[in-house]
Amino acid sequence: MKLLVTGGAGFIGSAVVRQAVRVGHEVVNLDALTYAACLENVAEVSGSHLYTFERADICDRPALDRIFSTHNPDVVMHLAAESHVDRSIDGPGDFIETNITGTYHLLEAARKNWIDTGKPDSFRFHHISTDEVYGTLPNDPSVMFTETTAYDPRSPYSASKAASDHLVRAWSATYGLPVVMTNCSNNYGPYHFPEKLIPLAILKALAGESLPIYGDGSYIRDWLYVEDHADALLLVAQKGELGRSYNIGGENERTNLEVVRTVCGILDDKRPRQDGKSYADQITFVTDRPGHDARYAIDPTRLRNELGWRPSLTLEEGLARTVQWYLDNEAWWRALQNRQGVGDRLGVKV
Template structure:
């Protein structure tokens, strides 16, 4: 089976690429190599005869047509996206161009290819999205996002992903394009670009810098280990019912403050400070505009229909993640100089 993975040099996309190659699939990694992409993420499989890389931008329709014609994939896993909420607040245009127009281009390129091939039953287009399209939940733990939850995006990022989800469903209904969709909770793990909360906390702690937490740290997220997510994505792509969407969650809800304290405790054990504890560095900063209070996914459908559950608890996953960053400074050190890394973004007034 040949997979075309867009955004395969990114955080989640590279986890999919590594796992798919390990399972014996042919993989074409199509990536524009923007600021958050890193070919070092796929170095473990770069020499495999099953792996191929093509640099192309999903905003470039001609390049996409050429990629489909050249590689003739059986399945598309569309992960390429601008994904950092704070950056979307400061510069929403890139999110509209990539997440909406780019997804439109992917759908049209896939439709042209699929129709020219005689509409094979084996072809699938898997669109990978986020739980942020559903908006914000109350603190009540009995309330979770399901696949039937109404969309209520509250940031330029989540609005652009919601729009792309709607496009995918429309192409399925209007043109019969065989699609599946998935919406995931917050991912974390190895190769996470150092602008998101968990790598920021780990790397700031190692440098003895403040550990910034928005507001009072009470915002709740459901944390999904990235390698668990990659496993679920391959399952949905190959076994999911056409036209169906699947919510993929980690079943690991934590407040941001709880999460940071857990990371600090792991670091205290693995690499103690000369004086004091890492939690001494925690600093509360002004919240970002439109910060959703809580995300939580109900994974009943993917569990019942496909038999999938996450295998890693957040404590196990954070231990693995912290150890990986401690052992892979050669990977993260060069990324600290990339545009916007280490700066406070998302300050724009609502």
């Protein structure tokens, strides 16, 4: 396939780009290179004849039209988004602009190119979204998000992603644009920008700083290793049923406190503190963020039954790989330490 991946220099997007090139797909990486993007994330494939980079903003319609007409992709994999909940609390405007307006411009550019090229049967628009659009769940293992769960977004971030999901469905129903959709659980793994929980915990632990956890740490998330997610996305892009939505989960529910304690235990083994104490001693509990969802949990039955996909790693295996990657790639994360907001408490301007 010839893929146009938006946000391909970001965390999940770069994992898709790397994996797609590895298995022989041609990839056009469209990225605006905003604060969380890093071309080092795709350095592994940047010299490949299968890889092309286009720097552009998905809100720039003339640039999108040029890129579509130049490359004529078979599949659009739309990952470009503002994605940090805390940042959306402090500055929701960027989320509205990129996640809603940007998705609109991308849909229109894709639709124009699809029509101009004769509406090929091979074309599809794959929209990648989040489980956060569904809202929050009770602490009951029998209750999980399915593809038919009603939307109930509770943060500016999740509301903007919910809006983008609705736009994609509307463009399918109204204009016949061939689409598939996926909603994923919390991702983690290599190249994760150091403002999110797991990389933040790793780097603050190594720096000897306190490890902040919201509230009492009881919030539950389903954790998905990013390279497993990339495999699932490419599978859906190729074999997913048009007009269908698929939930992608890691089948690894843990509280935030359990996740950070596991990270600390791995670090205790791989790089012990000089004083012999555990990194878990650095854990502190901080004032909760507004509108914090209690639990997310994905029911992945549809994806498993229809396309045969399951995650390959347990959370413990994935965290061990992730911690080792950060230990081995200090130059990568050191270069990001001075970017706006990294290491700071965000999401408190209410």
